[in-house]
Amino acid sequence: MSVSVARRSVDLSVLRAGIPAVMAHERLLPVHPVLAPLFGVAPGDPGLVRGHTVVCSGSAAMSCAFAVMAAPTQVGSWAGVVGLPSVGVSAAAELGVVLSRTVFVAGASPSSSSSTSSSTFASSDMAAVISALVDGVEVLVLSRQVVASVSGGVMRTLHTRLQSRGGVLVLVGDPGSVSADVRLVATTMMWDGVGAGNGHLQRRRVSIELAARRRGRPTRADVWLPDHRGGLSMCDERSSGTVSSGNVLPLRRTG
Amino acid sequence: MTSVSTQPPRCAVVHTPAWPLIAAVMNGIAGRGPEYAPDQPLAVMRSQRVHCCSPAAWRDGVRPGMRRRQAQGACPHVVLVADEPDRDARCFEPVVRSVGTLVPLLDIESPGSLLMATRGPSRYVGGDVALTVRLGDLAMAGLSTAVAARIDPVVLLSTGGGLGVGVADGRLAATLAARHAIRRGEPVVVEPGSAATAAFLAPYPVAALSAVAGCDVGLVDLLQRLGLRRFGDVAALSPHHLVDRFGSWGHTLHRLVSGTDDTAPSALPPPPDLTISRLFDHPVDQFDMLVFAAKSLVDELGRYFTDRGQVCTRVRVEAETEHGEASVRVWHRAEGMNESAMVDRVRWQLDGWINGDDRPSAGVTKLALIPLEIRGDVGTQEGFWGGRTAADDAAARAITRVMGLVGPAGVTVASWRGGRDPREQYRMVPLADVGADGTTVCERPTGPTAPAWSGAIPTPSPALVHHQPVGVQVLDADDRAVSVSGRGFVSAAPSVLCREHGRVAVTAWAGPWPVEERWWDERARRVARFQLVVQASDGPRAYLAEVSSGQWWLVAEYA
Numbered sequence: 001m002s003v004s005v006a007r008r009s010v011d012l013s014v015l016r017a018g019i020p021a022v023m024a025h026e027r028l029l030p031v032h033p034v035l036a037p038l039f040g041v042a043p044g045d046p047g048l049v050r051g052h053t054v055v056c057s058g059s060a061a062m063s064c065a066f067a068v069m070a071a072p073t074q075v076g077s078w079a080g081v082v083g084l085p086s087v088g089v090s091a092a093a094e095l096g097v098v099l100s101r102t103v104f105v106a107g108a109s110p111s112s113s114s115s116t117s118s119s120t121f122a123s124s125d126m127a128a129v130i131s132a133l134v135d136g137v138e139v140l141v142l143s144r145q146v147v148a149s150v151s152g153g154v155m156r157t158l159h160t161r162l163q164s165r166g167g168v169l170v171l172v173g174d175p176g177s178v179s180a181d182v183r184l185v186a187t188t189m190m191w192d193g194v195g196a197g198n199g200h201l202q203r204r205r206v207s208i209e210l211a212a213r214r215r216g217r218p219t220r221a222d223v224w225l226p227d228h229r230g231g232l233s234m235c236d237e238r239s240s241g242t243v244s245s246g247n248v249l250p251l252r253r254t255g
Numbered sequence: 256m257t258s259v260s261t262q263p264p265r266c267a268v269v270h271t272p273a274w275p276l277i278a279a280v281m282n283g284i285a286g287r288g289p290e291y292a293p294d295q296p297l298a299v300m301r302s303q304r305v306h307c308c309s310p311a312a313w314r315d316g317v318r319p320g321m322r323r324r325q326a327q328g329a330c331p332h333v334v335l336v337a338d339e340p341d342r343d344a345r346c347f348e349p350v351v352r353s354v355g356t357l358v359p360l361l362d363i364e365s366p367g368s369l370l371m372a373t374r375g376p377s378r379y380v381g382g383d384v385a386l387t388v389r390l391g392d393l394a395m396a397g398l399s400t401a402v403a404a405r406i407d408p409v410v411l412l413s414t415g416g417g418l419g420v421g422v423a424d425g426r427l428a429a430t431l432a433a434r435h436a437i438r439r440g441e442p443v444v445v446e447p448g449s450a451a452t453a454a455f456l457a458p459y460p461v462a463a464l465s466a467v468a469g470c471d472v473g474l475v476d477l478l479q480r481l482g483l484r485r486f487g488d489v490a491a492l493s494p495h496h497l498v499d500r501f502g503s504w505g506h507t508l509h510r511l512v513s514g515t516d517d518t519a520p521s522a523l524p525p526p527p528d529l530t531i532s533r534l535f536d537h538p539v540d541q542f543d544m545l546v547f548a549a550k551s552l553v554d555e556l557g558r559y560f561t562d563r564g565q566v567c568t569r570v571r572v573e574a575e576t577e578h579g580e581a582s583v584r585v586w587h588r589a590e591g592m593n594e595s596a597m598v599d600r601v602r603w604q605l606d607g608w609i610n611g612d613d614r615p616s617a618g619v620t621k622l623a624l625i626p627l628e629i630r631g632d633v634g635t636q637e638g639f640w641g642g643r644t645a646a647d648d649a650a651a652r653a654i655t656r657v658m659g660l661v662g663p664a665g666v667t668v669a670s671w672r673g674g675r676d677p678r679e680q681y682r683m684v685p686l687a688d689v690g691a692d693g694t695t696v697c698e699r700p701t702g703p704t705a706p707a708w709s710g711a712i713p714t715p716s717p718a719l720v721h722h723q724p725v726g727v728q729v730l731d732a733d734d735r736a737v738s739v740s741g742r743g744f745v746s747a748a749p750s751v752l753c754r755e756h757g758r759v760a761v762t763a764w765a766g767p768w769p770v771e772e773r774w775w776d777e778r779a780r781r782v783a784r785f786q787l788v789v790q791a792s793d794g795p796r797a798y799l800a801e802v803s804s805g806q807w808w809l810v811a812e813y814a
Contacts (some may be wrong), residue, residue, distance in 0.1 A: 058793070059791070059793050059794050059795075059796060059814070060718075060814060061814065062718040062719055062814040063718045063814060066718065076646055076647075077646055078646060078647070078649075078650035080654075085722065086719050086720050086721050086722060087718075087719070087720070088677065088716055088717045088718040088719055088720045088811065088814075089669040089680070089681040089720075090677055090680050090681060090699075090716035090717075091715065091716040091717060091718040092718075093669075093681075093699055094714060094715060094716055099668065099669045099681075099698070100668065100698070101650070102668065102669070103650075103654055103666055103667070103668055103686060104666070104667045104668065104669065104683060105657060105661065105665060105666050105667075106661070106665050106667075125611065125660055125661065128660050129657050129660050129661060132653055132656040132657045132660060133653055133654075133657055134653075135649065135652070135653045135656070136649045136650040136651070136652055136653020136654060136656075137650055137653060137654075138646065187793070187794055188793075188794040188795050188796065189794065189795075190795060191763065191788045191795055191797050191813075194763045194764065194765045194786055194788055194797075195763060195765070196748060196763065196764065197745070197748060197764060197765060197766070198765060199765050200712070200713050200765050200786060201715065201765070201786050201788075201797055201813060202715075203715070204715075204797070204813065226714075226715035226716075227715070228714070228715070229714055229715070230714040230715035230716060253744065
């Protein structure tokens, strides 16, 4: 008995020696430089831990999810977007998401249940689709409806698989039941550039609060999401005032 | 330059003068359905001019070369059909296949005209006359299988001016013989020998050179102005003089008109039919057995490709059940599919079909693999600076797997198309069509010189685009609906947005930006667009709204 235990311990040590050492930075995916301080890393350093689940919620959840997707796709990771039929592709591109490495999979959305296209399918397929995607893409973006359509057990299996594959799960909208590693709450503070019948939407001041598991108090930052070019930029105090639109005179109808 | 010319090859030509008309009728003339009245005047337009017309149209005065207005002026009820070379070629295919059962080596000069060497076939059927009869019968048989008893093939042929078969020495003489046969109503066989050929060609006007042999119209015009009106006139000249005057063209010209052109028909063997299929006597309903059968099919196909140093890049997999349900899917892999990759794809397709929700109701009776794209196996060159990474490969595998689950249309990538509406700026293309290498997707042009769409909403773009817009009401301060006049004036400043779950106050707005698009066709759209910022319970929210005919829609949200 004791011999077999000893042999097993030897075997384990041999096996452990065979496992390649994984450097800390290889377990991380990059984050947008503006979001880096929120994640507690220097701008330019990777900060998104592989295997983590990131929940983006709040009124700017979709843009926030784009901002999380952007940096990994720029360095060669693939992203899969499931069950978000109304995603604004232009906005994603403006935020830096590389579209040639982003695939969109249509999901069974409850709102479009009337449509009988082949792109909608049942929830049992949904679990299979997600688990197939987990194998290949490193950033998997799911809508709240997709998470709600699969059972909790399936979700936990997926999470385990995600951790072994080293991907990151990004959920848009708070599904509540999922245990998130990182919670990003993006709240719209104000919209800039539009007046009473004049101007156009230019930029939005968003307050992003990051609460991570096993981290102390949540970190918070004010950013322009999107800024006037559609990107993401830091909201410094100098430019925090409204965009000066000059002295606007209302149009007056003549004749 | 009087090189000893070899005897021109004896050729047979099957010719239909107005094949585009026949193809158009076979396809069903646009908007008229399959019913076809033989006395309906028809004309095919090419480059804004009448290319060919039916006998009925000819009787009413329509002539090739007329403009649209002239043709309609001559015959107001003429149906003008657009020119579609693809359609013509596709419809000609059954005729080619039917004639190909007798003569495998065919030269398709154009849809509607077949050229072949008669040496073998003529001896096989017992002489040139017998060959012409067989060719005519085969062409008719091919045509009648194509129309499948919908239309009488004889009536159909008369639309295109009939069908002629001619046999003569050389391409030009054979083609002219076939044209002559149409006028005569029976096949024309010109006696072999250079003297007989020259005698046959001599009375033809030189204008036939541009119509049949593809000579320059200017050259033909020059010949006519020089007083050389018939082939015989040109052939009577010394080839030296023609070369002196026209250079190398003169040499070709002399050979054409004297019937000594020895250009052989460029007959290519038909591409081998690589479709490989298996019929099961007992319907198979077990997934493993099907995959096993697929493996043997793939092995057979793979051996064929390996022997020829080729690789298949696109394959269609078809499976059919006893009850007629079918699963047909095209798989593409830019690097080529080896046996295991192909078996994987068959397995994914069958797995998604048989074990999916929409499973077939009976066992599978037929499994077929049809290679669609084949190229030489020259290997795959990897990018020098690590162009293709492990992540790309893993993603390609996973995505192909997902395609097997949801169907190829369910997995898409975004391709820039442009437009002033956020809904149409990007087109979602199935990844199966472009391949998962990310290089064939159109990117949005960026940079200072990138052209901007006039009338597009300036950046930033909305993060949520509703493809089914949400109907709302927008009211002014006095609770009256806000409207936009035909001149683009707002009736009052919007102040309240009413959605199905409550009212919110509009805090800021911009617009209207009128859009009047495509007023020339049924996609006409006349809307005015607004950006609205409302004060929701969780902070401000911004929307892109459209108003058309008094109805407001939320088309996008800046989420």
